[in-house]
Amino acid sequence: MGFQLHRPDSVGAAIALARELGPEARYLAGGTDLIIQINRKRCAPGPLIALDRIAGLSGVAAGDGVIAIEAMTTLKTIERHPAFAGPLGALAEAARVVGGHQIRNVATIGGNIVNASPAADLVPVLLALDAEVELAGPAGARRLPLGHFLRGPGVTAREPGEVLLRVAFARSPAQTATAFIKAGRRRAMEISLVCIAAFLALDGEDRCLEARIALGAVGPTAWRATRAEELLRGGEASMAAFRAAGAAAAADCAPIDDVRASVEYRRRLVAALVPRALQHCRQRIAGGR
Amino acid sequence: MSRISLRLRVNSDRYDALVEPHWTLLQVLRGPLGLTGTKENCLEAECGVCTVLLDGRAVNSCILLAALCEDRDILTVEGLGRPGKLHPLQQAFIDHGAAQCGYCTPGMLLTAKSYLDEHKGVVPDPDAVREAIAGTLCRCTGYQKIVEAIRAAAAALKEEP
Numbered sequence: 001m002g003f004q005l006h007r008p009d010s011v012g013a014a015i016a017l018a019r020e021l022g023p024e025a026r027y028l029a030g031g032t033d034l035i036i037q038i039n040r041k042r043c044a045p046g047p048l049i050a051l052d053r054i055a056g057l058s059g060v061a062a063g064d065g066v067i068a069i070e071a072m073t074t075l076k077t078i079e080r081h082p083a084f085a086g087p088l089g090a091l092a093e094a095a096r097v098v099g100g101h102q103i104r105n106v107a108t109i110g111g112n113i114v115n116a117s118p119a120a121d122l123v124p125v126l127l128a129l130d131a132e133v134e135l136a137g138p139a140g141a142r143r144l145p146l147g148h149f150l151r152g153p154g155v156t157a158r159e160p161g162e163v164l165l166r167v168a169f170a171r172s173p174a175q176t177a178t179a180f181i182k183a184g185r186r187r188a189m190e191i192s193l194v195c196i197a198a199f200l201a202l203d204g205e206d207r208c209l210e211a212r213i214a215l216g217a218v219g220p221t222a223w224r225a226t227r228a229e230e231l232l233r234g235g236e237a238s239m240a241a242f243r244a245a246g247a248a249a250a251a252d253c254a255p256i257d258d259v260r261a262s263v264e265y266r267r268r269l270v271a272a273l274v275p276r277a278l279q280h281c282r283q284r285i286a287g288g289r
Numbered sequence: 290m291s292r293i294s295l296r297l298r299v300n301s302d303r304y305d306a307l308v309e310p311h312w313t314l315l316q317v318l319r320g321p322l323g324l325t326g327t328k329e330n331c332l333e334a335e336c337g338v339c340t341v342l343l344d345g346r347a348v349n350s351c352i353l354l355a356a357l358c359e360d361r362d363i364l365t366v367e368g369l370g371r372p373g374k375l376h377p378l379q380q381a382f383i384d385h386g387a388a389q390c391g392y393c394t395p396g397m398l399l400t401a402k403s404y405l406d407e408h409k410g411v412v413p414d415p416d417a418v419r420e421a422i423a424g425t426l427c428r429c430t431g432y433q434k435i436v437e438a439i440r441a442a443a444a445a446l447k448e449e450p
Contacts, residue, residue: 005293005310005356028354035313035352036333045311052357076346100424101403102337105346106353188423189335 003038003045007053011136011163014049018161019138021047027163028052029072029111032103051110057165058108068168071110075122076101078109087288088171090128090178090197094121097182100189110164113146116156119217123150124197125180127214127224129169137162150221176201176210177288179280183269185260192217193261194269200237200281208232213245213274218253218266225249228274237282239275246274296359299324300368306355314358315339315350318365326366326395337425340396341365347403347424366395369402377445378402378438387438389429400425401439405446412443 005028006021008014018025024046028034038045051057051072058072062083069078075095078084084092098104098112098121112122113133123146131146138161146167149157158164172178180197184190195216201209211232216222228245235241255266292307299322306321315332318324318341327350328338334349341350342364370376378398381387388394404413404421413421418436427435 003311005354007357031352031354031357032334032349035354038311039332039352050354050357099334100337101400101421102340102347102349102424103334105343106348188420 004047005050006047007050009053009055011054011057011165014051014054014163015136015138015161017049018163021049023160025049027114029108029114030074030106031111032099032107033111033115033117051163062171065171066168067171068166069109070166071113071164072108073110075104075107075109075112078122079104086172087176087284088129088178089284090125090180090199091122093180094125094182094195094197097121097184097187097190103189109167113149113167114156114158114164116150116152116154116221118153118219118221119192119195120222121180121182121192121195121216123222124195124214124216125178126167126169127222128178128197128199128212129172130212131167131169133167134165135159135162136165141165147224152220172199173201174288175203175285177281177284179277179284181273181277181280183273191260194218194255194266194273195222196270196273196277198274198277198281200278200285202237202282202285206237206282208235208237208241211245211278213249213277215249215253215270215274218255218270220254225252225274227252232278237278239279242275242278243271245278246271249274293356295355297322297355297363298360299363300365301362308355310354310356312355313351314341314343314348314353314355314363317355318350318363324365324367328392328395330392335426336393336396337400337422338393338396340399340425342399342403345403345406347400349424364399364402366398369398376402376442377449378405378442381438381442381445382435385434385438385441387430387434389427393425393427393429396425397422397427397435401442405439405443408443410447412440412447415440 028048028050061068078095182195183193199212213225228248250267250271330338339351
C-alpha cells in the first residue's frame, strides 16, 4: 500500500486535482469507511484528495424555509445540533446510533450518503425529508433528489470528479414530526438489520396530510415505501392504518439473507417497526400541540 | 513512495517525524514517536483500544491518517497523568480494580476523559457511562468496575477546585 495524499483548500482546487489525477483518485471525508477498506486492501490505494481543509464544507445552516447540512459535518455535530431537537429529531436519533463516539466525532454526513451503503442510517431520514443533494464537478454544479442520487449498493449518480457539497431539505411546518428506529443486536457499533425513518403531518382531526416512510438495509438502496405512504394519505392516523402501512412496506421490501439476519426476519421487523415509527410521530405531534 | 515531514503536537510536546502519507496516527505514535501506551488491535475502529483525543475529542487512531493531524492537539495516555500525580480517572481505575489484562485501559481512560470533559460537574448515571464507552470494548471486566471507576472519577473531579 501507499498513496499520495492531497489537501486542497477549495472545492475548485479539489475538482481540478480530481481531473488531473484521473479515475484512481478518491475524495476523503472522515475516512471511517475508506481507510478501513484500504487497510483491508479491498480497494486500490490510489491518490486521496482530503476535503478537511476546505472552509465552508462543514456546518448546519438553518434558514427560514430550508435547512442545509454541509457534507463534512460530523455525525456528532448533527446529534447535538438544536435544529434537530424538535420535529426533525429523527436526524439526531439516526446520527446517535452510528458506531460509537469515536466514529461519530469523525464520520461525516457526506460520507454516509456518498458511500451508498444500503444500511446507511442517516439516508432513510433524509429520504423521508425529501432531501436534495448538491454536487459540484468539472461540468459545474447541480442538484438532484437524494432518491435519484442513490443507484445501488455503493453506487451513486456521482460523475467522475464530482464532490458532494451539501444536503438540503425543507424545514418542517407545525403539526409534523419525524421518527427513526434502528434494529440491531446491540445499540452501538452495529450495522442496521433494518432502519426506518418516518415523517408524518396531521391535520387538527388526526388525519394524515402527508406520510413519508423510508427504509434502510432491506433493498439495494435505502428507499421510500410509496405504496405504504399512499395507504395513509388522507386517512385516519390510527394504529390499524399504521399496521396496514407496515404490511405494505414489508410486502414491497427486498431484503437479503446474510450473516446478520434472514429475509424473513427482516420482513417481520419492517412490519413491526413501520407502525411503531408512525406511532412515535403521532405521539410527538400530540405532545407538541 | 516518498516520505513527508510531519509536525505533530502530542501531550503538549512537539515532534517532527518523517512518515509515509498512508500511515495512521496509531502507526506514527507507536513507531517513530515511541509512544506505545496507545494499543493496537482490530485496526478497523471496532474495538476502541487505540482511542486518543484529537482536539479534545475521542477518535480511533487506527483509521485516522497521521498527515491530517498536523497542528492539532493530540492527547495519549502518556499525557494523562504522571507518576506521583495520576489523573483522577487513573486513580479511580486503580481503586476500583477496573483494569484486568489492561489492554483496553489506555483507550478506555481516554474515552472516559472525553466524555467527562464534555459533561463537567456532572456525575453520570451508569447507563450514561455505558453509552459513553460503547465504542471501546473490554473483554475482561464485564464493565461493572469500569463504570464504577468512571463515576467515582466524575465525583472526584467535581470536588476539585
